[in-house]
Amino acid sequence: MMTSRAVIYACSHRRGGNSDRAAQWLAAGVREAGGQADILYVRDHEVRPCLACGYCDEPGGRRGRDLCVLGPGDAAWDLFEPLLTARAVLFASPIYFYHLPSMFKTWIDRSQQFWAARAEGAPWLTELPRRTARAVFLAGRPRGDKLFEGATVTLKYFLHNFAMPLDEPLAFRGVDEPDDLTGRTEREAITGLGRHAWEEAS
Ligand SMILES: Cc1cc2nc3c(=O)[nH]c(=O)nc-3n(C[C@H](O)[C@H](O)[C@H](O)COP(=O)(O)O)c2cc1C
Numbered sequence: 001m002m003t004s005r006a007v008i009y010a011c012s013h014r015r016g017g018n019s020d021r022a023a024q025w026l027a028a029g030v031r032e033a034g035g036q037a038d039i040l041y042v043r044d045h046e047v048r049p050c051l052a053c054g055y056c057d058e059p060g061g062r063r064g065r066d067l068c069v070l071g072p073g074d075a076a077w078d079l080f081e082p083l084l085t086a087r088a089v090l091f092a093s094p095i096y097f098y099h100l101p102s103m104f105k106t107w108i109d110r111s112q113q114f115w116a117a118r119a120e121g122a123p124w125l126t127e128l129p130r131r132t133a134r135a136v137f138l139a140g141r142p143r144g145d146k147l148f149e150g151a152t153v154t155l156k157y158f159l160h161n162f163a164m165p166l167d168e169p170l171a172f173r174g175v176d177e178p179d180d181l182t183g184r185t186e187r188e189a190i191t192g193l194g195r196h197a198w199e200e201a202s
Pocket of ligand 1: 012014094096097098139176
């Protein structure tokens, strides 16, 4: 069942940096549009890496925390649950080596269990309502044609398993020191994205 809240995943390993600020501005935008948002800091959730053991290849009707052999042994499902139930889903993430940060990617790899459940036609997954996800990316380098390409493709196919198309991410370059994201233009763009996400979801 869908909740009446938005969830924002803040994906940096650095506390109090640009992604955290972007997540707060997204939440402010959701509030401006009349909604409520929970910010989840991925770094605060201990997620074990996918073992590539094949256990989830045959879900056989299993669901929830039983889908993965690691089961309830870590916090992966604490992050998945809001992804399945939030009315609006947003991400704020830095770029690390042209990609998503490793803690975030470790969690994404654990979603292989959803890929398998979807392939089996699990109705609790295939019948999820279509929700458009939004992302803000922050990168230290001022240039680079493909700076956001890897992160965008991975996020897009991760979300596909949850029936969520990804809108074109809002991407900022030359944002490196923890306080680099302070401009009014950036703030307006990011809160505007949060506002728009909630308005569209309502
Ligand atoms: C491990 C690591 C790898 C990084 N790789 C890149 C990169 O490939 N390209 C880039 O533009 N910035 C890179 N950066 C810089 C971050 O994207 C930048 O500092 C960003 O603002 C960090 O966001 P945060 O404050 O939310 O942690 C990297 C930073 C770290 C810590």
